[in-house]
Amino acid sequence: MFQEAPPSLVPAVLREYGSLTREALSQYLPSHEPRRHLYDLVADYPNRGGKMMRPSLCIATARAFGGRLEDALRCAVSLELLHNALLIHDDIEDGSEERRGLPTLHVQHGVPIAINVGDTLTLLSLRPLFENHRQLGPRLSMRILEETEVMARESAEGQAIELGWRQDNDTTITEQDYLLMVLKKTCWLATIYPSRVGALIGTRGRIDADRFIRFGFYLGAAFQIQDDLLNLVADARYGKERDGDLWEGKRTLMLVHLLRHCTASERERVSTTLAGTREERQEADVAWLRERMEHYGCLEYARQIAHGLAGAALEEFRAAYAGLPDSRDKRFIEGLVTWVFERS
Amino acid sequence: MSDDRYHLHEPQRTGPHRQFANILSSASPGSDPDHGGVDETSEAAGSFVAEGVRSAYQVVDAYIRQGQRVARSLGLPSYEPPVPVSHVNELSARWIQASSELMAIGFEFLGSLAESMAAAGYPYPPRPGRGGHAPTPPHAPTPPHAPAVRVHFEIASSRPAQPDLQFLPGRQTLALASHGLRTLEPGVPTIPVEFEPAEHEGCVLVRILVPPDQPAGLYTGSPLHAQSGVSVGSLSLHLR
Numbered sequence: 001m002f003q004e005a006p007p008s009l010v011p012a013v014l015r016e017y018g019s020l021t022r023e024a025l026s027q028y029l030p031s032h033e034p035r036r037h038l039y040d041l042v043a044d045y046p047n048r049g050g051k052m053m054r055p056s057l058c059i060a061t062a063r064a065f066g067g068r069l070e071d072a073l074r075c076a077v078s079l080e081l082l083h084n085a086l087l088i089h090d091d092i093e094d095g096s097e098e099r100r101g102l103p104t105l106h107v108q109h110g111v112p113i114a115i116n117v118g119d120t121l122t123l124l125s126l127r128p129l130f131e132n133h134r135q136l137g138p139r140l141s142m143r144i145l146e147e148t149e150v151m152a153r154e155s156a157e158g159q160a161i162e163l164g165w166r167q168d169n170d171t172t173i174t175e176q177d178y179l180l181m182v183l184k185k186t187c188w189l190a191t192i193y194p195s196r197v198g199a200l201i202g203t204r205g206r207i208d209a210d211r212f213i214r215f216g217f218y219l220g221a222a223f224q225i226q227d228d229l230l231n232l233v234a235d236a237r238y239g240k241e242r243d244g245d246l247w248e249g250k251r252t253l254m255l256v257h258l259l260r261h262c263t264a265s266e267r268e269r270v271s272t273t274l275a276g277t278r279e280e281r282q283e284a285d286v287a288w289l290r291e292r293m294e295h296y297g298c299l300e301y302a303r304q305i306a307h308g309l310a311g312a313a314l315e316e317f318r319a320a321y322a323g324l325p326d327s328r329d330k331r332f333i334e335g336l337v338t339w340v341f342e343r344s
Numbered sequence: 345m346s347d348d349r350y351h352l353h354e355p356q357r358t359g360p361h362r363q364f365a366n367i368l369s370s371a372s373p374g375s376d377p378d379h380g381g382v383d384e385t386s387e388a389a390g391s392f393v394a395e396g397v398r399s400a401y402q403v404v405d406a407y408i409r410q411g412q413r414v415a416r417s418l419g420l421p422s423y424e425p426p427v428p429v430s431h432v433n434e435l436s437a438r439w440i441q442a443s444s445e446l447m448a449i450g451f452e453f454l455g456s457l458a459e460s461m462a463a464a465g466y467p468y469p470p471r472p473g474r475g476g477h478a479p480t481p482p483h484a485p486t487p488p489h490a491p492a493v494r495v496h497f498e499i500a501s502s503r504p505a506q507p508d509l510q511f512l513p514g515r516q517t518l519a520l521a522s523h524g525l526r527t528l529e530p531g532v533p534t535i536p537v538e539f540e541p542a543e544h545e546g547c548v549l550v551r552i553l554v555p556p557d558q559p560a561g562l563y564t565g566s567p568l569h570a571q572s573g574v575s576v577g578s579l580s581l582h583l584r
């Protein structure tokens with residue numbers, strides 16, 4: 001049976017590795033002109049904080065496989081920079097208004113400036129990867145660049161799938177469609193890539209990185225579903241607008257479940273509500289969607305599925321990390337599975 | 345022989361156990377059994393969760409298979425199950441690749457080492473010349489990695505004049521002196537040359553005053569290090 005890591009371990013490691021990553025990341029943020037419309041804003045999202053799960057998972061995996069922290073730090077920095085770049089663009093594409101408790105960048109500074117800042121963060125994320133060759137050598141560095149290209153492409157494909165659903169107002173999405181989208185959009189960047197790259201660094205490239213796809217998928221999917229649930233029950237600590245996903249017409253597991261179980265007339269109303277833009281939606285529409293989700297038990301359903309996926313993640317963790325000696329980093333990675341449900 | 349043999353019981357299941365609903369039941373603080381109408385019984389909940397997880401397994405299995413097909417069609421290593429390396433050609437190729445990477449790192453290391461030595465004040469290694477090794481002067485005029493010197497000419501001449509100043513490698517300096525510019529023709533007066541560090545850092549002004557009756561020709565001389573007198577290059581003036 002599953003042995004939980006001490007409850008304090010995951011937050012402690014996230015703080016430790018997160019702090020190291022932030023410190024290293026600051027060295028990659030230019031401080032020269034143009035500052036007002038670019039470099040000051042480039043530092044905005046990274047300075048707002050964040051859970052730092054991605055860089056911490058990368059560092060911990062590298063160390064669990066015998067690598068050194070400093071060998072994984074550049075990849076951790078790159079991950080966080082790219083993550084923040086994608087957040088800026090996601091916020092624009094989703095029409096989100098809040099990020100980490102503050103107005104989103106495009107709300108504050110306009111869409112053109114925000115797009116350019118996101119582009120710049122993407123480019124800045126490449127620099128640490130280029131510098132990897134100093135410590136990791138050209139062969140492994142090139143392999144990591146290839147991994148990065150695959151991850152970025154998968155993320156873009158996942159985002160395209162979700163945006164397409166919204167644009168076409170697709171209400172025929174199945175759970176498998178949803179899970180495939182999450183695999184691409186969320187899991188590659190959040191869990192699969194950090195695990196794969198960490199293991200490659202820890203073993204100096206001597207590992208079959210595909211073993212982390214399953215573990216990363218189940219952990220990342222549980223994380224995403226829990227994130228979507230928090231959006232509906234969030235308090236101030238969550239840092240995003242409550243019910244923001246409903247306002248944005250985002251396709252979540254709860255919505256998929258609702259569409260599958262509601263009556264034909266209700267499905268028609270759901271479709272009509274989702275067809276409009278965020279500005280066209282009314283408070284009453286969002287409240288109705290929310291009420292129907294509760295009526296059909298969509299939240300509890302998604303919660304149960306997320307726990308089921310987390311259980312699968314634990315199974316896959318044991319396979320992917322088999323044979324490694326016990327370590328703080330290994331316990332941290334395992335502890336992430338339950339931490340997904342403990343975070344606010 | 346005893347007939348009292350131990351028999352294993354038939355296994356209760358022969359496939360993977362994928363009903364994970366209860367594994368994390370203790371770690372689900374947000375779970376509220378009174379909330380919503382799905383979980384009438386834990387058995388029913390386990391059933392739909394198992395179905396959901398099974399869907400997830402199908403999704404990821406199909407995804408990995410598709411990735412492997414794509415990777416094979418493109419000849420990429422990603423998504424490919426590891427193949428045992430036994431082929432001599434494959435090993436040879438990897439050996440050559442590793443050796444070339446090692447050599448590149450070696451050159452990089454030597455370059456860094458030379459820079460470190462230079463920064464620490466060690467003399468620059470002598471460069472092989474036509475007649476063997478050029479001796480390093482006892483008072484080297486410049487450090488080997490001194491910043492490039494920019495040269496401005498100020499020429500007073502009634503004839504069209506084309507100047508040229510070339511420094512020897514590693515001997516660029518602002519502290520210059522000269523005996524003047526001469527031609528091979530006997531009896532032709534020397535053209536005086538003055539050097540003056542300009543206002544801008546790293547820039548030297550070369551002032552050449554050509555007498556009005558100076559004949560045309562190629563005039564050459566050596567710019568010297570002002571303190572040691574060592575030649576640091578060549579200076580020429582082509583008068584038309």
